[in-house]
Amino acid sequence: MSDSSFRNPRGKGKKRNDWQDHETVNFKKDRVESDLEQLAHECRELTVDYLSRESFSATLCEVVGEALDIFSSRCSGYHFDPEPACRKGCYYCCCEQVDVTQAEAAYIGFKLLSSYTESEIKDIMKEVDRTTVEVGNGRTAAVAKTPCVFLKNNICGIYEARPLACRGRNSFDEIDCKLNFKGDGYYDSIQSHQIPMDIAESIQEGLLRGTKNLGLEAGLLDLRTAVKIMLHIGVAECVDAWLQGDFFFGKSRSL
Template sequence: MAARSRSKTGKAKRSLRRPARNPILSPTSPEAQREALADRLAQETAAAFQAVLHPQDGPADHPVKGLHDAVREAYDVCTAMLDELQLDPPLACKRGCIHCCYNQVALTEPEALFLGLHLLGTRSPERLRELADKAQALADRLKGKSWQEIGMLRHELPCLFLEDGGCSIYPARPLACRGWNSVDEKMCLLSNLSGDALTPIENHPIVREIADGIQSGLLRGSSELGLEAGYLLMARATALLLTGDPEQGVMDTTAEWLDGKPFFGRKARW
């Protein structure tokens, strides 16, 4: 990965600092190996993201398509790595299991914009307007609540995209969903039935850290290009994207973010 990137003014920008390693961990410990893997994935994802959006031979011809392709590539890397894992015990996650869909997940700007483009390609204008109202209603319910408070309400708040007993945006689901995993479905069910978001759920750290590393790379790549980089609840991001004319809103927001303007930071009614 290049140590520096160029801003629109042509001035060199320093790369984000790597996360500090835990000096207590042995270099050969499972924790240290996972940390090293996540850091490598973050670097490689950031480099790939920047290469697509700001190719060395000049500005991208179709920056919106470039963004879509860059995030798609990051998701494909995540899927390929998770498919190669041989986990013991195996994951309990399977089609039709929706216990973890009672969570309000956070996603990054590139993921949110990729989701918006996916929605444009899979939903009619009428369905987009219905989704906009649904997203705003959920965002209103979450207004003013901390992450902990939202977590304790998780059993009351199904995901915005949980439809007909399944994920309606599965190909475009964010990395937080891709890394969420469990080896015991009963633990997930108990968490929802008890209303206690702190119910222990046994999982595989490697799955989560692969997804986290790639997500960190999207943030790092965005920041090093001078673009707004942060997290927002998916319901709020969707409400922002679909404000006004949903189709125009998605395209305008994507183009403006790629031009260095804020997406999550712009003023909007919650």
């Protein structure tokens, strides 16, 4: 690949030339592209179908749960050669910004409340405040190369609920990731499969289209910022307001 600068493949609209495509056994480019569009469409329908019947946070969590199952089942339809080296406990990629949809943020917010103690939540609040910076217009973003606030003893504390972007990211070799993410910034060759990243993005796209079609604010936000907003304002307060047509991410301006 000609471009040597590292770019986060989890961010929407960012190039990812250096996460090199690799041929998979049943890779057929045109078919994959139409499958991805179909997938985004299915996830849009799923979102609209559920939320137009019952616009509650519990229903929203069901939508996201199904979307995460769809990710696993779509990926299992591919044979990846080599198998990605990714595993629970491997964390080198957990120092980059992760973009989430409002629906995923809400899902993670509720998981956080149900699986962390009060004192752990206070620690997370301190950590999000420490590792986010103002980027203008009252908005914040993750400080570069700082570990994700959910990383504890090198393990993701919300592994079962982790965002689609984290699921899509993959690598052939953990050592490449170690050199890239922990290194001095000169090493940038991480070989990975494109398909899981595309599947994750298409599902996110479907969630965004669905919520937008319902007249809700739809966009991507840095995970840490979303957590910061939810923990400072209240998870249920943020999510309920958003489901009623208010700004979810816009609330960061009042922090």
